[in-house]
Amino acid sequence: MQQTRLDTDRIRAARRVIDPVFLGTPLYRCEALEPGLGCAVSIKLETANPVRSFKGRGTEVVASLLAERGPRAVVCASAGNLGQALAWSGRGRGLDVTVVASRFATAAKLDRIRALGAGLELVDGDHELARERAAEIARYDGIRLVEDSLDIETCEGAATIGLELVEALERARPGEKAKPGEQAKQADLAELAETAEQAQTADLADPAPPFDAVLIALGGGAMATGVGHVLKALAPGVEVICVQPLGAPAMTRSWHERRVVTTDSTDTIADGVAGRRPIPAVLDDLLLVADDAVLVQEASIIAGMRMLLDHAGLVVEPSAALGIAAILEDRDRFAGRHVVTIVCGGNVDGDAYRRWVGAAPVPHKA
């Protein structure tokens, strides 16, 4: 593989400075989703942590370095999840965190940023205007600007998800998989435990083959390039598929045209991935690690959110349903395969969420 900006050893080191509360997240097959999708589906759940998104992995790396490098003041633009995560990571390290966001951002995210003690400045425009304003503040006040996806630490943090996926893949390899027969010798629990450890019981009871594709929400590109780098480096056989909303297609179009393509506006409920101006260096990395980048409709994102609620019991934000949306729009592509979808965030406004998923339950068997 050609060189991306990422380095696998640095990613391993990054994992060791991240608060464990963000690591080792659940990865489990969700068979209740499968009748509606036509393939085996495993969920990598990034919402069960103090900020309800994967962004804490990256902000822990950023904040750990800033904590002794200084400056102790930092500013970032955010649609809400990065800002919330940086506020959390900065609070514990005595950093002075300022977040710039669009005044149209998800209220629940803005409330959490304030609650975590960060300074919050709202701009009367979209995320790209917030990015400009954050850069201004950094220049004017001489404080550190954290740029999501451009700052390598944000990619390295997200990339630790990839390390966990690869480790699960190694545990699940048929050769290393425990066969019931292998345990048919002792009856004693302690002896059984040793047998089980030698044989690695991971996925013992899971009849699905190891996963062969990972669906990654694509926004600025930190998660896609980070996770993609690790998979291409350590599990090159796994297909890396990025998913973006049709209403915010800049990075996906850029990937297909192999040059930066910007858009004048965005129109999607997936606030976490609604960028208009891809970062050239991030696109270069994405071109090296992504096998495909697809666009999905809003209706599919909503259908994905409803399926995750009704069949997986998960409340997710629109960006976290992009993977399910991609399967819904191209069942033939995934038929009979085992796909991992990274459920990357769960910060939603209650009323908007209820509007999206509706009051009527989706039929129990989709």
Add this chain to the structure above:
Amino acid sequence: MQQTRLDTDRIRAARRVIDPVFLGTPLYRCEALEPGLGCAVSIKLETANPVRSFKGRGTEVVASLLAERGPRAVVCASAGNLGQALAWSGRGRGLDVTVVASRFATAAKLDRIRALGAGLELVDGDHELARERAAEIARYDGIRLVEDSLDIETCEGAATIGLELVEALERARPGEKAKPGEQAKQADLAELAETAEQAQTADLADPAPPFDAVLIALGGGAMATGVGHVLKALAPGVEVICVQPLGAPAMTRSWHERRVVTTDSTDTIADGVAGRRPIPAVLDDLLLVADDAVLVQEASIIAGMRMLLDHAGLVVEPSAALGIAAILEDRDRFAGRHVVTIVCGGNVDGDAYRRWVGAAPVPHKA
């Protein structure tokens, strides 16, 4: 501590035969819940696994032993979660699993039991009748009866939650906690990683003190006696509080009267804990490890479910909201403390759940 039926070394051994998909579950502070509760609250999340409840921990131990001991046929009575978990654990080990349940049990649970390939027999009565019928089947067919809470493996499996809680407590001990200052030496990520590992970054950014109470849903008693045993053995300073619905108070009344008290009926939406006939041996253990057992109203359980949905983004079954309900009913008791509540299951019927939590969102700031 007097001897319970449990043994901490056996529980450690049990952990090593459980599929990792059920272990190392998320434990994280949920500050968004705290304004509504008046104390620091951490969630131990047992719903992000293939059966959406903690029961897999116990059925993995049961099935691992049966897989080489025989008989290969096994039957259990279940309100739905144990049966689903036994079906999952048995499927991977070639066991013939039969589940007996009340025909009034949660449809979503019964559907999953069938989908996992287990035989399902419904009785025209409540869970106690299902227990009788399961015992009959075991006697008549000469197959293994798995009795939740009575069979020590079901308690040992649940007890592994306690090991994880104790390990988190050890990581969070102020003495072992990393201070930002401790990292103020190197700038290099790899060196920083070593410093971080030595210092243990767990809870670095969490200003809350280590937890001092654990709220455990009380039904048959497997989770309460298992987790309680480990806490009393390894972290005796932590208060172990069992929570049961006022509408299904048999075990709680038995604990207070120090003798088995049965009831003629149950009246609660918390199907997972709705027993009427406590098992004497389990009560004996509970008397040794529980500091308190409290009863909560249905309205508090529903309020707890709504808070977990609106402020934690978690879809939980009624039994999993018992801990929050207990805080809501006795704020003074928990004021200023740090409480862990074990969110033990998330299997609900979509329509019933929507009826409980309602269409109208709970105010964003409770």
